[in-house]
Amino acid sequence: MVVAAAVLAATVGIVYADRDGYRDGDEVGSLTLLDAAYYATVTLSTTGYGDITPVTDQARLVNVLVVTPLRVLFLIILVGTTLEALTERSREQWRVDRWRSALKDHTVVVGFGTKGRSAVRTLLGQDAPPTSIVVVDPSPEAVADANREGIAGVVGDATRSEVLARAEVGRARRIIVAAQRDDTAVLVTLTARALNPHAVIVSSVRESENAPLLQQSGASTVITSSDAAGRLLGVASTNPSLGEVLEDLLVPGSGLQLTERVLRTGEVGRSVKDLPDIVLAVVRNGKVRLYDDPACEQLRQDDRLVVLDTRGPHATSQDDLAR
Structure with a gap:
């Protein structure tokens, strides 16, 4: 734009400097500055109405040697851009x-607000590659923040199926709904479940009374943020040390960490009490069984273990957990 404007200004200056060599139809007298600007515009754009023409040899020579190359340059800029x-x-x-x-x-x-950002940080802390995460948010600034972290983003209203389709929700393995409003979370969950009947959908709501509605909408797991925060506040107020441990569990990559894994070789048929890891629960056929459940006395091939991963000076055995 700057170069094109400079070419146009130069052409206007050249024509106006030799204004006596041009004729404007039947009008008598030299061109005005407006006439020169008009002639330069229609000439450079190759429109050429012919109402203003060079009549002297000098004006025609300037058109051939100067104005024509400027016209070519202007067209190169226009077409090239x-x-x-x-x-x-x-x-x-x-x-x-x-x-x-x-x-x-x-x-x-x-949703890439406070909850969405925390969810993404947790996924990255669990060694999930940034390329395996897609953020959907109506705010271009939020998506730009995700892009700066190497995460792809889609700008749009996630309650609309075409927006979720752009994020390839139909082929996703997990969907995390961290909307700011509970009604938005319900609509997003409904839309996502319609596009992907098999994905794990984890949705967050502020009020516990909306949790059943989310489950009916197709959410695999519903997290009530206000209740969870309230319970953590209550525990921390009466048992500060326990609150510190729970907070440590919630921060990825530091100290204690809960993980879910498949059975290793040689663990089938054994009891959770005989394993070197601290096993808190066993997931069998989609149902969670606590470590003291009699069904956990003999592990099966398809079981998954919820274990306490210790990354620091914490307990490392079932005996320590029992104590």
Whole structure:
């Protein structure tokens, strides 16, 4: 734009400097500055109405040697900028299409506010690659923040199926709904479940009375943020040390950490009490059984263990946990 404006200004100056060599139809007298600007505009754009023409040899020579090259330069700028914009748009669309075609078994996080950012940090703390996470948020600034962390983002209203489709929700393995409003969380959960009947959907609500509605909408797990925060506040007020331990569990990558894993070789048929890891629960057929459940006395092939991963000077055995 700057170069094009400079070319136009230069042409206006050249024509106005030799204004006596031009004729404006039947009008008598030299060109005004407006006439010079008009002639330069229609000349550089190759419109050429012919109402203003050079009549002297000097004016015609200047048109041949100076104005014509400026016209060519102006056209190069115009066409080149247009082609560059079209090429960049096509290249960006090709990159998006290639990215979407390769996206599978990823995690979609709806909402990149306080809860969404914490969820993403937890996923990254559990060694999830940034390329396996897609953020959906109506705020371009929030999506830009996610992009700066190497996470792909989609700007739009997640209650609309076409927005979730752009995030390839239909091929996602996990969907985290961290909307700011409970009614939005319900609509997003309904839409996501309709697009993906098999994904694990974890939804967050502020009020516990809305949790059953989310479960009916298709949420696999519902987290009530206000109740969870209230329980943590109550525990911390009466048992500060216990509150500190629970807070440590919630911070990824530090101290104690809960993880879920499959059985290792040689663990099938054994009791959870005989394992070197601190086992808190066993997930069997989608149901969680605490470590003291009689069913945990003999582990099965398809069981999954919820274990306490110690990363610091904490307990490391079942005996320590029992004590």
